[in-house]
Amino acid sequence: MGEPGREEYKIQCFDAETQQLLKTALKDPGAVDLEKVANVIVDHSLQDSVFSKEAGRMCYAIIQAESKQAGQSVFRRGLLNRLQQEYQTREQLRARSLQGWVCYVTFICNIFDYLRVNNMPMMALVNPVYDCLFRLAQPDSLSKEEEVDCLVLQLHRVGEQLEKTNGQRMDELFVLIRDGFLLPAGLSSLAQLLLLEIIEFRAAVIYYFDHMNIQLEN
Incomplete structure (x- = not known):
């Protein structure tokens, strides 16, 4: 899990410039704007139901590459910030686009599944993930x-x-x-x-x- 070469197949749906950005993030994360990379991945996950199911592995690979290269967490911080922003406006997202809402839930669960802190689930995501699932369990x-x-x-x-x-x-x-x-x-x-x-x-x-x-x- 997390080998950069295994992630490249997922980025063929992007334009050439974005493909290059993501390939560089996977191989040399210090050479690109990782907050921009996080936004690109989140934005596309909200639009593409297939990508939202698989993007967690790519995010994990970028986080691992950044940690080995610089020991930092710029990408993870940017990713979690965007997830938090979308979480705060989740009702508006659902009202605007049911597909976008379903993609968001799929994506945040995918991220929760892959991201670990000391081999434990990321606790910061537990309640947001639960809240999303509770919303899905409402009668409407x-x-x-x-x-x-x-x-x-x-x-x-x-x-x-x-x-x-x-x-x-x-x-x-x-x-x-x-x-x-x-x-x-x-x-x-x-x-x-x-x-x-x-x-x-x-x-x-x-x-x-x-x-x-x-x-x-x-």
Whole structure:
């Protein structure tokens, strides 16, 4: 994970100048404006649903390259600042563009999945990620298949990490999801299926760990 050569395939969708900027950031981060690089990646992630799912690996590679070269964190700071700015205006983003909102949630979860501090999840992102998932679990979001699909995908991706950092909020989130599943109207058949799948998945995981704990205690 994080090898620059493996990231170059993701930048073919950019114009030639931006491609060169990103290639340089991956190989020689000290030679470019890394705050500009962070903005380019975030901007494109909000527009491209495929890129938003994969950009975390590229960000990780740039952070690793910068750390080895200069021991600094200009790119990470710029990236987190932009994520915070977008987080603060997330309702406006959702109202303006549902696709942009879904891309943002996908991207911030992707970043949370890849970025580590001393091999631990980045705690600064825990509550923003939870807040985004809670928003996706509101009744008006559950009536939209794009948001339900995003909610379920991200729970599969980062749910375990989130639960380890704050299990109480995960319990609260699944109360919302279960209540949403029982809504008398407004859910499509696909949305119901996706929600049922994630509810059953978590129940199975909890049962497995409870069963293992009982065996260990005996």
